[in-house]
Amino acid sequence: EVQLLESGGGLVQPGESLRLSCAASGFTFSIYAMSWVRQAPGKGLEWVSGISGSGSNTHYADSVKGRFTISRDNSKNTLFLQVNSLRAEDTAVYYCARGQQWLVSFDYWGQGTLVTVSS
């Protein structure tokens, strides 16, 4: 059974950083692209970042470029998102999602981790 379990969210002040993690199980992690998708409270879905199976290709939404860094450790079946210089508008539930075919669609999602940015 495919499982994705996010962790690392919390309450932080503007300008601070967090490292989000997503532990994957039930599939061969290293052959799948992975993404982070976020959802602000009461709002829609926003793709944040994606990474290829090997980790050699990464892409970001313009809204987070230069502040967020996606990475993965295939030996530990874990996906990461380093989020720096956080702003109030980054407040959201952050989901990790498995790419069905690169970033074309996402066939499995975790339950999400909440990041709240507030002073």
Place this chain on the structure above:
Amino acid sequence: EIVLTQSPGTLSLSPGERATLSCRASQSVSSSYLAWYQQKPGQAPRLLIYGASNRATGIPDKFSGSGSGTDFTLTISRLEPEDFAVYYCQQYGSSPEVTFGPGTKVDIK
């Protein structure tokens, strides 16, 4: 950037009725790169349709997708209580870019 517009914003229907949801793109989208998701309150999204018309694993055939170019449709043939949710379309484009529509809420009339 391709912008997706979904209509209507809210669809109020009764169980047993047919639901037709629209997703319109600001530029042509390859049919291979259009997906639909269902999201219930407090839950993660679930992939329903990929490649515009292919049902994802375990998705019942009451859900169907169609369309091409800039106009795509998700149809739920007969609504059951568990189908009342928010539905999002999503496209993948070059650059690469990934965008979601704003969603259509299907609620009970």
